[in-house]
Amino acid sequence: MGYAANTKSELLVLLSSFVSFGWFMVTGWSLLSINLFNEDRSSFLLVKQKLAGYCVETTELTKNYGKVVAVDHVSFKVRSGEIFGFLGPNGAGKTTTIKMLTTLLRPTSGSASVLGFDVVSEGSRIRPRIGVVQQELSYEMSLSVEGNLDLYGFLWNVPKKERRERIELLLDKFGLRDVRKTGPQELSMGQRRRLQVAREFMHDCELMFLDEPTTGLDPQVRRITLDFVREKVESGMTVFFTTHIMEEAEYICDRIAIINHGQILALDTIDNIKRRFGGVSVIHLRVADGKKGLNRKLEKLSGVERIVYPQQEDEPLKVYAKDADAVLSQIIDIITSSGLHVEELRIKEPSLDDVFIQMINPKGGSHSE
Amino acid sequence: MNSFLRLLYRDLKAGIWSTKSMIVMQLVTPLFYIFVAGFAYGAVIPTMNIGGRNVGYVLFLAPGIIVMQIMFAASIAGAMLWIDKRFAMFAQILMGPFSRWQYILSKVVSIMLQGLLNAFLVFLIASPLLVGLGISPLGLAYIVGSLVLGSLFFGSLTLAISVFIRSNESFNAILNVMITPLMFLSSVYYPLENAPLAIQAVSLANPLTYAADMLRAGLLGVYAPHLFLEVIVLAVESLVVFVAAIIAFRRVKT
Numbered sequence: 001m002g003y004a005a006n007t008k009s010e011l012l013v014l015l016s017s018f019v020s021f022g023w024f025m026v027t028g029w030s031l032l033s034i035n036l037f038n039e040d041r042s043s044f045l046l047v048k049q050k051l052a053g054y055c056v057e058t059t060e061l062t063k064n065y066g067k068v069v070a071v072d073h074v075s076f077k078v079r080s081g082e083i084f085g086f087l088g089p090n091g092a093g094k095t096t097t098i099k100m101l102t103t104l105l106r107p108t109s110g111s112a113s114v115l116g117f118d119v120v121s122e123g124s125r126i127r128p129r130i131g132v133v134q135q136e137l138s139y140e141m142s143l144s145v146e147g148n149l150d151l152y153g154f155l156w157n158v159p160k161k162e163r164r165e166r167i168e169l170l171l172d173k174f175g176l177r178d179v180r181k182t183g184p185q186e187l188s189m190g191q192r193r194r195l196q197v198a199r200e201f202m203h204d205c206e207l208m209f210l211d212e213p214t215t216g217l218d219p220q221v222r223r224i225t226l227d228f229v230r231e232k233v234e235s236g237m238t239v240f241f242t243t244h245i246m247e248e249a250e251y252i253c254d255r256i257a258i259i260n261h262g263q264i265l266a267l268d269t270i271d272n273i274k275r276r277f278g279g280v281s282v283i284h285l286r287v288a289d290g291k292k293g294l295n296r297k298l299e300k301l302s303g304v305e306r307i308v309y310p311q312q313e314d315e316p317l318k319v320y321a322k323d324a325d326a327v328l329s330q331i332i333d334i335i336t337s338s339g340l341h342v343e344e345l346r347i348k349e350p351s352l353d354d355v356f357i358q359m360i361n362p363k364g365g366s367h368s369e
Numbered sequence: 370m371n372s373f374l375r376l377l378y379r380d381l382k383a384g385i386w387s388t389k390s391m392i393v394m395q396l397v398t399p400l401f402y403i404f405v406a407g408f409a410y411g412a413v414i415p416t417m418n419i420g421g422r423n424v425g426y427v428l429f430l431a432p433g434i435i436v437m438q439i440m441f442a443a444s445i446a447g448a449m450l451w452i453d454k455r456f457a458m459f460a461q462i463l464m465g466p467f468s469r470w471q472y473i474l475s476k477v478v479s480i481m482l483q484g485l486l487n488a489f490l491v492f493l494i495a496s497p498l499l500v501g502l503g504i505s506p507l508g509l510a511y512i513v514g515s516l517v518l519g520s521l522f523f524g525s526l527t528l529a530i531s532v533f534i535r536s537n538e539s540f541n542a543i544l545n546v547m548i549t550p551l552m553f554l555s556s557v558y559y560p561l562e563n564a565p566l567a568i569q570a571v572s573l574a575n576p577l578t579y580a581a582d583m584l585r586a587g588l589l590g591v592y593a594p595h596l597f598l599e600v601i602v603l604a605v606e607s608l609v610v611f612v613a614a615i616i617a618f619r620r621v622k623t
Contacts, residue, residue, distance in 0.1 A: 142383050
């Protein structure tokens, strides 16, 4: 039969066990060599960027999904230490842009650098320096709130003592103390979101991407969250913040970019954007009876877009003007020279909402909500 | 600590430990296979001659059942990947201080560890039968080699599959469709020499056959001359599937 153990077959068997242990070697070697590549994780220092103070720079950044262009030749720069708002309706390309900047997706064309490193070729230098709160809810299903925070800190190589301290701080900040032993499956949507945002603060980072982080949060918690983010920014962090909630952007962002259909429509401070793209402010004016030719005088004013006369007794007269301040001082002149008695006179700023809706619906489609 | 080891720790803590109830469940089936089916079939199947050694059917079956554990373990552990995708932990980790390589390796290694653990537990269950077999160091090398290569193969296979899976249902369906033929078209339940030629031919492509043969040889201490060939075939198959899993990972959608 040839089954009897002889020297030859034992040699072959020895050889074959070498093969299987060769696998161990190969695996072990790959592990070791991979360890060599992530050498610079130790520097969690919030180092100011050497590159002209820009944290993110994109040039003609583009991503196609088949024939669909999700991000279309987008170029922008994010300054170090600012809260940069990336605003757009759903499906505008916000998340795709974040995925490219966080090295998750390769751009179809164009280039982007984050913290001075190229997103395609130097991803391993970028990832240890950034933090990301995804739009999608994310947590470890099988661990408690506390377990989630601790494991995430562990993944970021945060020492145990520091993890403990941070957990206590974050449980308080995000109102999760009562549910610290609870699993995420039993939490409310808002609590899960808070856990996800809190988790990202288990480690330090130079640049944090927040992709609609306040979805599902009530106004009070939203305010607390945004304040916490601002606090971190004051200690040196830069934030890339996407949202479609304008009041949130107005509350926290230094500069914003408005994106729609994968293209940036505007990029500036909120005030400048309102001024340039909001077009007009509205001056409300109400005077006591005896108009004394007021309407004729108003129509002669320069810089007035249009005037809407009141339809009812107690409605104000509305003057739409690009440079409301200049028009207002002219109106004040008219009023003083005519000796009119003013009941109401004020400038109403357009909200960012108005601007946003006007920008993404250039045809002037009315917004009903 | 090495970031790979941190990922591995995460898999063990959040992934495998959370499926501990399933591990217990998995141990019930082999118990019945060995102690019920093994002895019941053993009553009708005469003593078998394996490489000149006369053994009862139950001793033939036990190594096969142990090897099958690594396949079951791999299929459960493979679900870790799609759980990661479902709760967006996959993207979260790939945007963290890790590389894709480290992620996939941590998954393969944790699947291997689970396979080895399961096999060891079934080994313990079957140990009353194995007393007195006198396993040699060489036999032990074969046993470990079989389990390591086998779990590498099945771990990589389930990982490669779960890359493309979007729901738990389809993942389970695919595994069930895959596992049953793999189980029966192998030398787990019967010696291939007497089987119809067609079954023999298909079984020779099945890595489970080689893993079962290796483990059986190590356990019973009988080494067929072609055994080293089986080791090589299993190693090559594992390598191919491992590479396939890595390629699949490069294309994974987040």
